[in-house]
Amino acid sequence: MESSARRPRTVDTRSAVDSFYAPTRTQSVYEPVYAEDDPFSPPVPGHKNTLSNAQRGSSTFPRDQNGAPSHEDAYADEKREPVKGDEEAWDVYADFNNSGPRYSGAVNLATDPTVTGPGTRDGYRALITSDESKSGVGDSSEPVELVTVPAFGPEWTKGELRAMTKKGRAEEKALHRDAKWKEWKNDNRGLFGKKWLTRKAIVWTLFVLIILMAVGLAICLPRVPSFAFNPTAPISTPTNTSNPVVTRGPTANFTFDAVLDLEMSTGGNIIPLHMNNIHANVFIVDTNKLVAQGNTGSFNRKGGTTRRLDIPVLVNYVAPNDTDTTWNLLYSACKSSTTSSRPGLNILIVLDMSIRGLIGTAHTSTSISNLPCPITLPSSSV
Known part of the structure; x- marks a missing residue:
């Protein structure tokens, strides 16, 4: 039967060619492709049957040796396809390696890339190079050099490259510090990450601390005491003392014990005053x-x-001899009063005070005129 005389399909209008991604389904020997080839289908008006009426009759239908109708003889001329195995899996890369339905050479397209003509599609044929064997492309024994080319330009911008340098990191830290400083000045950020440590809170806190420190210093800071001498007897002799030593000659000596009688006032102090030492010098x-x-x-x-x-x-x-002026002044003031009058002494008393809580040494001094000598030498003394 020629293709021009083939009648339209009436039994199955679906395409006999499946999708490219699914293999063509297997036709059974009991499922004719065309209706005119089916002896059990009703006749189609206007078309010529391939089987005669005698062949369609049940009385003349071929039978086997047991007398049963033989269907294999009726379909002896039917084309049979080989039984296929499992269907192939769907190739997800078909449209990307020129193997899909859009790029494949289907039905009437030449598979030979060298063939051209009306039945070919030159735009979709495979391309080959004549120097492939010479260049070594496709030879698995040769090493292949892979080059990675950025698809969207350089990976890092100029600013990003600068930010990765030491200078760029330092500039970024400086910008962060400036931003934090401005936020703190505007009371939008607290000091050390604390929200309540704003500039206003810090000013008030420092003000209160200064007041507390001033009050504490006023109470705890020691003051230098004041002194006054006994007007009647600023210098006296102790009760238990040795006799004075007075010598003449090449080495003149004048030695005796005495006590400075003072009044000490601590009126400027609130807490007790601790004196480490008071050193007195008499001139x-x-x-x-x-x-x-x-x-x-x-x-x-x-x-x-x-x-x-x-x-x-x-x-x-101690003087080099008894003609020394200082030795003579001391001797004249302390000699026996029975023989002659005794002149007074003009002295200067300097006190050096070491007070706990004060840095350094405090000094005070006073002078006394016409001070009588606290001792009297015996008349038998030199």
């Missing part, structure tokens, strides 16, 4: 010579009080 004003020294040692005094303070001193002056 003769006329010659500016040091003649006596003494120390009190450590002691405490209540704040806001005035009490007596005795500073023991040792008068000890």
Whole structure:
């Protein structure tokens, strides 16, 4: 039967050619492709049957040796396709490697890339190069160099490359610091990440701390005490003392014990005052010579009080001979009063005070004129 005389399909109007991605389904020997080939289908008007009426009749239908109708003889001329195995899996890469329905050479397209003509589609034929064998392309034994080309330009911008340098990181940190400083100045950010440590809160906190420190210093800071001498007897002799030593000759000596009688006032102190030591120096004003020294040692005094303070001193002056001016002044003031009148001494007392809580040493001094000598030498003395 020629293709021009073929009648339209009436039994199955679906395409006999499946999708490219699914293989053609297998036709059964009991399922004719065309209706005119089916002996059991009703005749179609206007078309010529391939089988005669005698062949369609059940009485003349071929039978086997047992007398049963033989269907295999009726379909002896039917084309049979080989039985296929499992259907192939769907190739997801078909449209990307020129193997899909759009690019494949289907039905009337030539598979040979060298063939051209009306039945070919040159736009979709495979391309080959004549130098493929020479260049070594496709030879698995040769090493292949792979080159990665960025698809969308350079991976890093100029600014990003600069930000990765040491200078760029330093600039970024500086920008962060400036931003935080501006936020803190505008009271939008707290100090050290604390929201309540704004500029206003810090100012008030510092103000309160300064006031508390001032009050604390006013209460706890020690003040230098004031001193006053006993007007009647600023210098006296202790009760238990040795006899004075007075010598003449090439080495003149004048030695005796004495006590400075003072009044100490701590009225400027609120808390008790701790004195580490008070060192006393006694000078003769006329010659500016040091003649006596003494120390009190450590002691405490209540704040806001005035009490007596005795500073023991040792008068000890050594001269090269008895014609020394300072030695003669001391001897004249302390000699026996039965023989002649005794002149007074002009002295300068300097006190060096070491007070706990104060840095350095505090100093105070006073001078006394016409001070009588606290001792009297015996008439038998030199």
